[in-house]
Amino acid sequence: MRKHIVAGNWKMNNDLAQTELLITNLKRQNKTSNAEVMIAPAFTNLWQAFQTLKDNSIEVIAQNMHFADNGAYTGEVSASMLKSVGVHTVILGHSERRAYFNETDEILVQKVNAALSHNMRIIFCFGEELSDRKAGNQETVVENQIKNALFHLDANAFKNIILAYEPVWAIGTGETASPEQAQDMHAFIRKTVTNTYGPELANSISILYGGSVKPGNAKEIFSKPDVDGGLIGGASLKAEDFYAIVNAF
């Protein structure tokens, strides 16, 4: 069976005290589902979060990283730095990184390779913009994003890859893809992976949905056969809401 995963992407929210408070509240929540739970605080709070959650099953992950191991890259953080504070999973390719920080497929290939060479897990994000969907191009856009950044990899590398379909028009907008739209795209993604790597690998890979997932819509989205979890932004900043989503499985 594929892993169910619910990951909270805190984005640029929560200072140190707020991080500690939210983690304290997360620890108080009752988990009734089998989903793996992850949170992605800001870089400055990763070490503290890792320390606080040492004996807890919640995994602390990073929102981004640079592809170089070290060097003259002012303001950047490397895979080995992340690993040194206990982080083993990184989100790459988030649409905000692509849109505001000019992350191209070429840059993402380098980041993917760097993370894998450090034996890190990757939550790889992709998704179409509203104009793509209006033009009916969503499948082509998604297929290219996945192929361009991941399909140079050996099949073996995919044990460290989690896919996250995040239609840009649904991120932080309150507008969610319908459960059927999510299922259709997830099935298409699995078919795309099948065509290159075969059904066994494609059926083993977790595909998360992200974009305005809330306690009120999580159950229906997660009930779809090809939706294996969620990448949660806004609703991950409230412990009760986040766990209502975790427990929607």
Ligand code: PGA
């Ligand atoms: P949202 O963000 O849940 O606030 O829409 C999702 C994401 O950006 O990962």
